[in-house]
Amino acid sequence: MGESLHSLFGDYLAVLLGTVIGFFLVFTALVATRVLAPFSPEREKGTTYECGMLPLRRASTNIGVRFYLYAILFVLFDVEAVFLFPWMLSFVELGAAAYYQMLLFILVLGAGLAYAWKKGALQWR
Protein backbone atom coordinates (compact mmCIF):
# COMPACT_ATOMS: atom_id res chain seq x y z
CA MET A 1 0.00 0.00 0.00
CA GLY A 2 2.62 2.52 1.09
CA GLU A 3 4.97 1.35 -1.65
CA SER A 4 2.33 1.69 -4.39
CA LEU A 5 1.34 5.14 -3.14
CA HIS A 6 4.99 6.15 -3.30
CA SER A 7 5.34 4.91 -6.88
CA LEU A 8 2.09 6.68 -7.80
CA PHE A 9 3.55 9.87 -6.35
CA GLY A 10 6.74 9.31 -8.36
CA ASP A 11 4.76 8.78 -11.56
CA TYR A 12 2.59 11.85 -11.28
CA LEU A 13 5.44 13.96 -9.92
CA ALA A 14 6.65 14.02 -13.53
CA VAL A 15 3.26 15.45 -14.57
CA LEU A 16 3.58 18.22 -11.98
CA LEU A 17 7.15 18.99 -13.04
CA GLY A 18 6.08 18.87 -16.69
CA THR A 19 3.43 21.52 -16.02
CA VAL A 20 6.04 23.76 -14.38
CA ILE A 21 8.55 23.20 -17.19
CA GLY A 22 5.90 23.87 -19.84
CA PHE A 23 4.97 27.09 -18.07
CA PHE A 24 8.58 28.23 -17.94
CA LEU A 25 9.17 27.36 -21.61
CA VAL A 26 6.43 29.77 -22.67
CA PHE A 27 7.31 32.29 -19.96
CA THR A 28 11.02 32.52 -20.88
CA ALA A 29 10.12 32.94 -24.55
CA LEU A 30 7.86 35.86 -23.67
CA VAL A 31 10.49 37.41 -21.38
CA ALA A 32 13.13 36.98 -24.09
CA THR A 33 10.98 38.77 -26.62
CA ARG A 34 10.45 41.60 -24.10
CA VAL A 35 14.23 41.97 -23.90
CA LEU A 36 15.12 41.45 -27.55
CA ALA A 37 12.22 42.88 -29.52
CA PRO A 38 11.51 46.57 -30.12
CA PHE A 39 8.61 47.87 -28.09
CA SER A 40 6.95 51.04 -29.30
CA PRO A 41 3.20 51.09 -28.63
CA GLU A 42 1.17 53.23 -30.97
CA ARG A 43 -2.57 53.79 -31.09
CA GLU A 44 -2.89 52.32 -34.58
CA LYS A 45 -1.13 49.10 -33.64
CA GLY A 46 -3.73 48.37 -30.98
CA THR A 47 -6.68 48.35 -33.37
CA THR A 48 -8.47 45.14 -34.25
CA TYR A 49 -7.14 43.35 -37.33
CA GLU A 50 -10.30 43.00 -39.36
CA CYS A 51 -10.97 45.00 -42.48
CA GLY A 52 -9.43 48.41 -42.04
CA MET A 53 -12.39 49.98 -40.32
CA LEU A 54 -12.94 49.98 -36.59
CA PRO A 55 -15.36 47.19 -35.60
CA LEU A 56 -18.71 48.38 -34.29
CA ARG A 57 -19.38 46.11 -31.32
CA ARG A 58 -17.42 43.58 -29.34
CA ALA A 59 -16.82 40.32 -31.18
CA SER A 60 -17.83 38.06 -28.29
CA THR A 61 -21.57 38.60 -28.37
CA ASN A 62 -23.97 36.28 -30.15
CA ILE A 63 -23.08 32.66 -30.75
CA GLY A 64 -25.18 30.32 -32.86
CA VAL A 65 -27.33 27.82 -30.95
CA ARG A 66 -25.99 24.92 -33.03
CA PHE A 67 -22.68 25.11 -31.16
CA TYR A 68 -24.53 24.47 -27.88
CA LEU A 69 -26.40 21.52 -29.40
CA TYR A 70 -23.13 19.84 -30.31
CA ALA A 71 -21.67 20.69 -26.92
CA ILE A 72 -24.59 18.99 -25.13
CA LEU A 73 -24.32 15.90 -27.32
CA PHE A 74 -20.58 15.84 -26.69
CA VAL A 75 -21.03 15.90 -22.91
CA LEU A 76 -23.43 12.92 -23.11
CA PHE A 77 -21.10 10.80 -25.17
CA ASP A 78 -17.99 11.83 -23.29
CA VAL A 79 -19.57 10.68 -20.03
CA GLU A 80 -20.27 7.40 -21.75
CA ALA A 81 -16.61 7.18 -22.78
CA VAL A 82 -15.63 7.71 -19.13
CA PHE A 83 -17.83 4.73 -18.16
CA LEU A 84 -16.31 2.65 -20.94
CA PHE A 85 -12.77 2.93 -19.55
CA PRO A 86 -13.26 0.95 -16.30
CA TRP A 87 -15.61 -1.43 -18.10
CA MET A 88 -13.13 -2.33 -20.83
CA LEU A 89 -10.49 -3.24 -18.27
CA SER A 90 -12.69 -5.69 -16.40
CA PHE A 91 -15.57 -7.00 -18.51
CA VAL A 92 -13.81 -10.19 -19.64
CA GLU A 93 -13.39 -11.35 -16.04
CA LEU A 94 -16.90 -10.26 -15.13
CA GLY A 95 -18.42 -12.38 -17.88
CA ALA A 96 -21.22 -12.10 -20.40
CA ALA A 97 -23.65 -10.23 -18.11
CA ALA A 98 -21.28 -7.26 -17.84
CA TYR A 99 -20.98 -7.18 -21.61
CA TYR A 100 -24.72 -7.17 -22.21
CA GLN A 101 -25.28 -4.45 -19.62
CA MET A 102 -22.78 -2.19 -21.37
CA LEU A 103 -24.31 -3.11 -24.72
CA LEU A 104 -27.69 -1.99 -23.39
CA PHE A 105 -26.12 1.29 -22.24
CA ILE A 106 -24.55 1.84 -25.67
CA LEU A 107 -27.86 1.02 -27.36
CA VAL A 108 -29.77 3.52 -25.19
CA LEU A 109 -27.28 6.22 -26.13
CA GLY A 110 -27.41 5.05 -29.74
CA ALA A 111 -31.19 5.51 -29.61
CA GLY A 112 -30.57 9.01 -28.30
CA LEU A 113 -28.23 9.71 -31.19
CA ALA A 114 -30.81 8.34 -33.65
CA TYR A 115 -33.46 10.61 -32.10
CA ALA A 116 -31.18 13.67 -32.40
CA TRP A 117 -30.45 12.68 -36.00
CA LYS A 118 -34.16 12.28 -36.79
CA LYS A 119 -34.95 15.66 -35.19
CA GLY A 120 -32.32 17.33 -37.37
CA ALA A 121 -30.06 18.30 -34.47
CA LEU A 122 -27.06 16.90 -36.36
CA GLN A 123 -27.89 18.98 -39.42
CA TRP A 124 -25.63 22.02 -39.59
CA ARG A 125 -27.78 24.97 -40.62
Next chain:
Amino acid sequence: MNGDIFGLEINIWLDALVRLGLAVALMTVVVMALIYLERKVIARFQQRLGPTRTGPAGILQSPADALKLLGKEDLRPKNADPWVFELAPYFVFIPIFLVFVAIPFAFDWQIRVLELGLLYVLAVSSINIVGWVMAGWGSDNRYAMLGALRAAAQGISYELPLVLALVAVAMVVSLPGDVRGSLNLVEIVAEQGHIPYIVWQPLAFAIFYIAMLAELNRTPFDIPVGESEVVGGPFVEYSGIRWSMFFLGEYTALLLLSLRGAAVFLGGWAWPLGEEVADQNAALGLLYQFTLTAAKAGVLIFTIFWVRATMPRLRVDQLMAFSWKVLLPLTFAQIAANGLVLVYGWPDVVLLAASGGGLVLLAVIIDRAVRRPTPRPGLPSGGLEGEAVR
Protein backbone atom coordinates in the same frame (compact mmCIF):
# COMPACT_ATOMS: atom_id res chain seq x y z
CA MET B 1 13.16 7.31 -3.03
CA ASN B 2 15.43 6.94 -5.96
CA GLY B 3 14.97 6.67 -9.66
CA ASP B 4 17.29 4.98 -12.09
CA ILE B 5 18.58 6.65 -15.24
CA PHE B 6 21.60 5.71 -17.34
CA GLY B 7 22.24 3.04 -14.70
CA LEU B 8 22.74 5.72 -12.03
CA GLU B 9 20.69 5.86 -8.86
CA ILE B 10 19.49 9.43 -8.55
CA ASN B 11 16.86 11.35 -6.67
CA ILE B 12 13.34 10.92 -8.04
CA TRP B 13 12.85 14.66 -8.61
CA LEU B 14 16.12 14.92 -10.49
CA ASP B 15 15.23 11.81 -12.45
CA ALA B 16 11.94 13.33 -13.63
CA LEU B 17 13.70 16.61 -14.36
CA VAL B 18 16.40 14.97 -16.52
CA ARG B 19 13.85 12.98 -18.48
CA LEU B 20 11.64 16.01 -19.05
CA GLY B 21 14.70 18.00 -20.12
CA LEU B 22 15.49 15.35 -22.72
CA ALA B 23 11.89 15.59 -23.91
CA VAL B 24 12.22 19.37 -24.27
CA ALA B 25 15.42 18.98 -26.32
CA LEU B 26 13.81 16.32 -28.51
CA MET B 27 10.70 18.46 -28.99
CA THR B 28 12.67 21.57 -30.00
CA VAL B 29 14.84 19.77 -32.53
CA VAL B 30 12.04 17.66 -34.01
CA VAL B 31 9.59 20.57 -34.30
CA MET B 32 12.17 22.67 -36.17
CA ALA B 33 12.94 19.73 -38.43
CA LEU B 34 9.23 19.07 -39.03
CA ILE B 35 8.53 22.66 -40.05
CA TYR B 36 11.42 22.54 -42.51
CA LEU B 37 10.44 19.09 -43.81
CA GLU B 38 6.80 20.06 -44.23
CA ARG B 39 7.81 23.04 -46.36
CA LYS B 40 10.14 20.87 -48.42
CA VAL B 41 7.66 18.02 -48.84
CA ILE B 42 4.77 20.30 -49.79
CA ALA B 43 7.10 22.11 -52.19
CA ARG B 44 8.02 18.85 -53.91
CA PHE B 45 4.33 17.96 -54.25
CA GLN B 46 3.72 21.34 -55.88
CA GLN B 47 6.85 21.18 -58.08
CA ARG B 48 8.61 23.98 -56.24
CA LEU B 49 11.91 24.00 -54.40
CA GLY B 50 10.87 25.18 -50.95
CA PRO B 51 13.41 26.95 -48.70
CA THR B 52 16.91 26.90 -50.22
CA ARG B 53 18.70 30.07 -49.14
CA THR B 54 19.40 29.70 -45.43
CA GLY B 55 22.20 27.18 -44.95
CA PRO B 56 22.84 24.17 -47.20
CA ALA B 57 19.51 23.23 -48.88
CA GLY B 58 17.77 25.65 -46.53
CA ILE B 59 18.09 23.52 -43.39
CA LEU B 60 18.70 26.57 -41.20
CA GLN B 61 15.37 28.10 -42.23
CA SER B 62 13.53 27.09 -39.04
CA PRO B 63 16.14 28.43 -36.56
CA ALA B 64 16.29 31.63 -38.61
CA ASP B 65 12.51 31.95 -38.43
CA ALA B 66 12.57 31.37 -34.68
CA LEU B 67 15.17 34.13 -34.21
CA LYS B 68 13.18 36.47 -36.41
CA LEU B 69 10.01 35.81 -34.41
CA LEU B 70 11.91 36.46 -31.17
CA GLY B 71 12.88 39.88 -32.50
CA LYS B 72 9.37 40.90 -33.56
CA GLU B 73 7.25 43.29 -31.57
CA ASP B 74 4.69 41.60 -29.38
CA LEU B 75 1.37 43.36 -29.92
CA ARG B 76 -1.84 43.17 -27.92
CA PRO B 77 -4.99 44.78 -29.33
CA LYS B 78 -6.49 47.53 -27.21
CA ASN B 79 -9.86 45.80 -26.93
CA ALA B 80 -8.44 42.40 -26.02
CA ASP B 81 -9.11 40.91 -22.62
CA PRO B 82 -5.58 41.09 -21.15
CA TRP B 83 -5.72 38.01 -18.91
CA VAL B 84 -7.45 35.67 -21.34
CA PHE B 85 -5.29 36.89 -24.22
CA GLU B 86 -2.01 36.47 -22.32
CA LEU B 87 -2.84 33.11 -20.77
CA ALA B 88 -4.10 31.42 -23.94
CA PRO B 89 -0.63 30.32 -25.20
CA TYR B 90 0.03 28.57 -21.88
CA PHE B 91 -3.25 26.70 -22.11
CA VAL B 92 -2.49 25.60 -25.66
CA PHE B 93 1.11 24.53 -25.12
CA ILE B 94 1.29 22.98 -21.61
CA PRO B 95 -1.37 20.25 -22.11
CA ILE B 96 0.25 19.16 -25.36
CA PHE B 97 3.68 19.08 -23.73
CA LEU B 98 2.38 16.98 -20.82
CA VAL B 99 1.55 14.12 -23.19
CA PHE B 100 5.30 13.39 -23.38
CA VAL B 101 5.13 11.92 -19.85
CA ALA B 102 3.44 8.70 -20.96
CA ILE B 103 4.82 8.14 -24.48
CA PRO B 104 7.20 5.14 -24.83
CA PHE B 105 10.17 5.65 -27.17
CA ALA B 106 12.08 2.39 -26.66
CA PHE B 107 12.28 -0.45 -24.13
CA ASP B 108 12.45 1.26 -20.70
CA TRP B 109 12.84 4.64 -22.40
CA GLN B 110 9.92 6.79 -21.40
CA ILE B 111 9.47 9.53 -18.86
CA ARG B 112 7.09 7.53 -16.66
CA VAL B 113 5.20 4.24 -16.92
CA LEU B 114 1.67 5.35 -16.12
CA GLU B 115 -0.73 2.49 -15.38
CA LEU B 116 -3.57 4.54 -16.95
CA GLY B 117 -1.32 6.08 -19.59
CA LEU B 118 -3.82 6.08 -22.45
CA LEU B 119 -6.55 7.67 -20.32
CA TYR B 120 -4.05 10.25 -19.03
CA VAL B 121 -2.90 11.12 -22.54
CA LEU B 122 -6.46 11.54 -23.81
CA ALA B 123 -7.53 13.56 -20.79
CA VAL B 124 -4.58 15.92 -20.86
CA SER B 125 -4.32 16.52 -24.59
CA SER B 126 -7.95 17.60 -24.97
CA ILE B 127 -7.46 20.54 -22.57
CA ASN B 128 -5.79 22.50 -25.33
CA ILE B 129 -9.19 23.18 -26.96
CA VAL B 130 -9.76 25.50 -23.97
CA GLY B 131 -6.64 27.42 -24.97
CA TRP B 132 -7.93 27.84 -28.53
CA VAL B 133 -11.27 29.16 -27.31
CA MET B 134 -9.46 31.50 -24.90
CA ALA B 135 -7.34 32.85 -27.74
CA GLY B 136 -10.40 33.50 -29.87
CA TRP B 137 -12.50 34.95 -27.06
CA GLY B 138 -9.76 37.12 -25.64
CA SER B 139 -8.74 38.68 -28.96
CA ASP B 140 -12.06 40.48 -29.47
CA ASN B 141 -11.85 39.86 -33.19
CA ARG B 142 -14.65 38.33 -35.24
CA TYR B 143 -12.35 36.13 -37.28
CA ALA B 144 -10.66 34.87 -34.14
CA MET B 145 -14.01 34.27 -32.44
CA LEU B 146 -15.39 32.33 -35.40
CA GLY B 147 -12.19 30.34 -35.70
CA ALA B 148 -12.24 29.48 -32.01
CA LEU B 149 -15.87 28.33 -32.16
CA ARG B 150 -15.11 26.21 -35.20
CA ALA B 151 -12.07 24.77 -33.45
CA ALA B 152 -14.13 23.94 -30.38
CA ALA B 153 -16.99 22.36 -32.36
CA GLN B 154 -14.61 20.32 -34.49
CA GLY B 155 -12.36 19.43 -31.57
CA ILE B 156 -15.14 18.02 -29.42
CA SER B 157 -16.84 16.26 -32.34
CA TYR B 158 -13.71 14.37 -33.37
CA GLU B 159 -12.58 13.83 -29.78
CA LEU B 160 -15.22 11.10 -29.42
CA PRO B 161 -14.18 8.91 -32.39
CA LEU B 162 -10.53 9.36 -31.37
CA VAL B 163 -11.15 8.26 -27.77
CA LEU B 164 -13.45 5.40 -28.71
CA ALA B 165 -11.14 4.08 -31.42
CA LEU B 166 -8.32 3.94 -28.87
CA VAL B 167 -10.68 2.25 -26.36
CA ALA B 168 -11.51 -0.34 -29.01
CA VAL B 169 -7.88 -1.24 -29.54
CA ALA B 170 -7.03 -1.13 -25.82
CA MET B 171 -9.76 -3.73 -25.24
CA VAL B 172 -7.98 -6.17 -27.53
CA VAL B 173 -4.60 -5.99 -25.77
CA SER B 174 -3.88 -9.49 -24.47
CA LEU B 175 -1.61 -9.72 -21.46
CA PRO B 176 0.06 -12.83 -20.07
CA GLY B 177 -2.35 -14.93 -18.02
CA ASP B 178 -5.34 -14.52 -20.34
CA VAL B 179 -6.04 -10.96 -19.19
CA ARG B 180 -7.53 -8.74 -21.86
CA GLY B 181 -7.47 -4.95 -21.91
CA SER B 182 -4.83 -2.48 -20.77
CA LEU B 183 -4.44 1.28 -20.70
CA ASN B 184 -0.71 1.17 -19.98
CA LEU B 185 1.00 2.43 -23.15
CA VAL B 186 4.24 0.60 -22.31
CA GLU B 187 2.38 -2.70 -21.96
CA ILE B 188 0.40 -2.03 -25.12
CA VAL B 189 3.61 -1.60 -27.11
CA ALA B 190 5.39 -4.55 -25.49
CA GLU B 191 2.50 -6.91 -26.35
CA GLN B 192 2.79 -6.13 -30.07
CA GLY B 193 6.09 -7.96 -30.54
CA HIS B 194 4.61 -10.40 -33.06
CA ILE B 195 1.61 -8.68 -34.65
CA PRO B 196 0.80 -4.95 -34.42
CA TYR B 197 -2.78 -4.14 -33.51
CA ILE B 198 -3.50 -2.48 -36.84
CA VAL B 199 -3.91 -6.04 -38.13
CA TRP B 200 -6.72 -6.86 -35.69
CA GLN B 201 -8.27 -3.38 -35.72
CA PRO B 202 -7.97 -1.79 -39.16
CA LEU B 203 -11.26 0.12 -38.76
CA ALA B 204 -10.13 1.59 -35.44
CA PHE B 205 -6.89 2.70 -37.09
CA ALA B 206 -8.72 4.36 -39.98
CA ILE B 207 -11.00 6.20 -37.56
CA PHE B 208 -8.06 7.17 -35.38
CA TYR B 209 -6.18 8.53 -38.39
CA ILE B 210 -9.13 10.62 -39.61
CA ALA B 211 -9.86 11.95 -36.12
CA MET B 212 -6.16 12.71 -35.69
CA LEU B 213 -6.22 14.92 -38.80
CA ALA B 214 -9.23 16.73 -37.36
CA GLU B 215 -7.73 17.13 -33.89
CA LEU B 216 -4.61 18.64 -35.46
CA ASN B 217 -6.73 21.04 -37.56
CA ARG B 218 -5.00 19.84 -40.71
CA THR B 219 -6.38 19.54 -44.23
CA PRO B 220 -9.07 18.42 -45.04
CA PHE B 221 -10.31 19.44 -41.57
CA ASP B 222 -8.70 22.89 -41.39
CA ILE B 223 -11.73 25.17 -41.31
CA PRO B 224 -10.78 26.58 -37.87
CA VAL B 225 -7.55 27.97 -39.30
CA GLY B 226 -8.64 28.49 -42.92
CA GLU B 227 -6.74 31.48 -44.28
CA SER B 228 -9.31 32.26 -46.96
CA GLU B 229 -12.24 32.18 -44.52
CA VAL B 230 -11.14 33.34 -41.08
CA VAL B 231 -7.63 34.67 -41.94
CA GLY B 232 -5.81 32.20 -39.72
CA GLY B 233 -8.39 31.55 -37.05
CA PRO B 234 -8.05 32.01 -33.28
CA PHE B 235 -4.59 33.53 -33.39
CA VAL B 236 -5.18 36.34 -35.89
CA GLU B 237 -4.28 38.94 -33.30
CA TYR B 238 -1.16 37.20 -32.03
CA SER B 239 2.24 38.23 -33.28
CA GLY B 240 5.89 37.47 -32.75
CA ILE B 241 6.96 34.78 -30.32
CA ARG B 242 3.51 34.61 -28.73
CA TRP B 243 2.10 33.49 -32.07
CA SER B 244 4.90 30.97 -32.48
CA MET B 245 3.82 29.31 -29.22
CA PHE B 246 0.65 28.20 -31.02
CA PHE B 247 2.76 26.96 -33.90
CA LEU B 248 5.07 25.08 -31.53
CA GLY B 249 2.04 23.54 -29.87
CA GLU B 250 0.60 22.45 -33.19
CA TYR B 251 3.74 20.71 -34.38
CA THR B 252 4.36 19.13 -30.96
CA ALA B 253 0.81 17.78 -31.13
CA LEU B 254 1.55 16.43 -34.61
CA LEU B 255 4.65 14.65 -33.29
CA LEU B 256 2.95 13.29 -30.19
CA LEU B 257 -0.21 12.08 -31.93
CA SER B 258 1.91 10.30 -34.52
CA LEU B 259 3.99 8.72 -31.75
CA ARG B 260 0.77 7.67 -30.03
CA GLY B 261 -0.57 6.16 -33.24
CA ALA B 262 2.74 4.39 -33.82
CA ALA B 263 2.71 3.02 -30.26
CA VAL B 264 -0.89 1.85 -30.14
CA PHE B 265 -1.49 0.63 -33.68
CA LEU B 266 1.84 0.08 -35.42
CA GLY B 267 3.75 -1.69 -32.67
CA GLY B 268 6.02 1.13 -31.48
CA TRP B 269 9.49 -0.18 -30.73
CA ALA B 270 8.44 -3.82 -30.36
CA TRP B 271 7.48 -4.86 -33.89
CA PRO B 272 9.25 -6.28 -35.86
CA LEU B 273 11.88 -8.03 -33.72
CA GLY B 274 12.42 -5.13 -31.30
CA GLU B 275 13.06 -7.34 -28.26
CA GLU B 276 14.99 -10.02 -30.14
CA VAL B 277 17.58 -7.53 -31.42
CA ALA B 278 17.89 -6.02 -27.92
CA ASP B 279 18.52 -9.52 -26.51
CA GLN B 280 21.43 -9.99 -28.91
CA ASN B 281 23.08 -6.63 -28.34
CA ALA B 282 21.76 -4.05 -25.87
CA ALA B 283 23.17 -0.90 -27.49
CA LEU B 284 22.30 -1.95 -31.02
CA GLY B 285 18.84 -2.99 -29.84
CA LEU B 286 18.21 0.40 -28.27
CA LEU B 287 19.25 2.14 -31.47
CA TYR B 288 17.05 -0.23 -33.48
CA GLN B 289 14.05 0.40 -31.23
CA PHE B 290 14.45 4.18 -31.44
CA THR B 291 14.71 3.87 -35.22
CA LEU B 292 11.53 1.78 -35.35
CA THR B 293 9.56 4.31 -33.31
CA ALA B 294 10.89 7.25 -35.31
CA ALA B 295 10.29 5.50 -38.64
CA LYS B 296 6.68 4.63 -37.83
CA ALA B 297 5.88 8.10 -36.51
CA GLY B 298 7.71 9.54 -39.54
CA VAL B 299 5.57 7.54 -41.96
CA LEU B 300 2.41 8.78 -40.24
CA ILE B 301 3.65 12.38 -40.35
CA PHE B 302 4.59 12.06 -44.02
CA THR B 303 1.11 10.78 -44.92
CA ILE B 304 -0.37 13.76 -43.03
CA PHE B 305 1.75 16.12 -45.20
CA TRP B 306 0.70 14.14 -48.26
CA VAL B 307 -2.99 14.48 -47.38
CA ARG B 308 -2.45 18.23 -46.98
CA ALA B 309 -1.01 18.44 -50.47
CA THR B 310 -3.82 16.38 -51.98
CA MET B 311 -7.17 17.08 -50.36
CA PRO B 312 -9.39 20.17 -50.57
CA ARG B 313 -11.01 21.60 -47.44
CA LEU B 314 -14.29 20.08 -46.21
CA ARG B 315 -17.38 22.23 -45.72
CA VAL B 316 -18.48 22.67 -42.11
CA ASP B 317 -21.76 20.72 -42.43
CA GLN B 318 -19.98 17.82 -44.18
CA LEU B 319 -17.34 17.83 -41.48
CA MET B 320 -19.77 17.66 -38.56
CA ALA B 321 -22.01 15.13 -40.28
CA PHE B 322 -19.05 12.86 -41.02
CA SER B 323 -18.08 12.73 -37.36
CA TRP B 324 -21.54 12.30 -35.82
CA LYS B 325 -23.30 10.24 -38.47
CA VAL B 326 -20.50 8.01 -39.75
CA LEU B 327 -17.51 7.77 -37.42
CA LEU B 328 -19.34 7.69 -34.08
CA PRO B 329 -21.78 4.84 -34.95
CA LEU B 330 -18.92 2.88 -36.53
CA THR B 331 -16.75 3.18 -33.41
CA PHE B 332 -19.64 2.02 -31.23
CA ALA B 333 -20.19 -0.94 -33.56
CA GLN B 334 -16.48 -1.70 -33.34
CA ILE B 335 -16.52 -1.66 -29.53
CA ALA B 336 -19.64 -3.82 -29.37
CA ALA B 337 -18.15 -6.35 -31.82
CA ASN B 338 -14.86 -6.45 -29.92
CA GLY B 339 -16.67 -7.01 -26.64
CA LEU B 340 -18.69 -9.87 -28.09
CA VAL B 341 -15.58 -11.61 -29.45
CA LEU B 342 -13.60 -11.14 -26.25
CA VAL B 343 -16.29 -12.13 -23.76
CA TYR B 344 -16.94 -15.44 -25.54
CA GLY B 345 -13.24 -16.04 -26.18
CA TRP B 346 -13.56 -16.43 -29.95
CA PRO B 347 -10.30 -16.46 -31.94
CA ASP B 348 -8.70 -13.14 -32.84
CA VAL B 349 -9.36 -13.71 -36.55
CA VAL B 350 -13.01 -12.85 -35.87
CA LEU B 351 -11.83 -9.44 -34.65
CA LEU B 352 -10.05 -8.94 -37.94
CA ALA B 353 -13.12 -10.03 -39.92
CA ALA B 354 -15.48 -7.68 -38.03
CA SER B 355 -13.11 -4.73 -38.17
CA GLY B 356 -12.21 -5.34 -41.81
CA GLY B 357 -15.91 -5.44 -42.69
CA GLY B 358 -16.36 -2.13 -40.93
CA LEU B 359 -13.41 -0.68 -42.84
CA VAL B 360 -14.97 -1.72 -46.15
CA LEU B 361 -18.24 -0.08 -45.04
CA LEU B 362 -16.40 3.15 -44.15
CA ALA B 363 -14.66 3.12 -47.54
CA VAL B 364 -18.00 2.62 -49.33
CA ILE B 365 -19.60 5.50 -47.39
CA ILE B 366 -16.69 7.84 -48.17
CA ASP B 367 -16.70 6.78 -51.82
CA ARG B 368 -20.42 7.45 -52.19
CA ALA B 369 -20.11 10.81 -50.44
CA VAL B 370 -17.28 11.83 -52.75
CA ARG B 371 -19.20 10.81 -55.88
CA ARG B 372 -22.47 12.46 -54.86
CA PRO B 373 -21.83 15.35 -52.45
CA THR B 374 -24.69 16.53 -50.27
CA PRO B 375 -26.15 19.90 -51.32
CA ARG B 376 -25.16 22.93 -49.30
CA PRO B 377 -27.64 23.60 -46.47
CA GLY B 378 -29.38 26.94 -46.21
CA LEU B 379 -30.14 27.19 -49.92
CA PRO B 380 -33.78 28.01 -50.69
CA SER B 381 -35.06 24.45 -51.12
CA GLY B 382 -37.78 24.75 -48.47
CA GLY B 383 -37.34 25.03 -44.71
CA LEU B 384 -36.07 28.59 -44.44
CA GLU B 385 -38.52 29.40 -41.65
CA GLY B 386 -35.94 28.49 -39.05
CA GLU B 387 -37.93 25.58 -37.60
CA ALA B 388 -36.10 23.12 -35.39
CA VAL B 389 -37.66 20.02 -36.96
CA ARG B 390 -36.57 19.14 -40.45
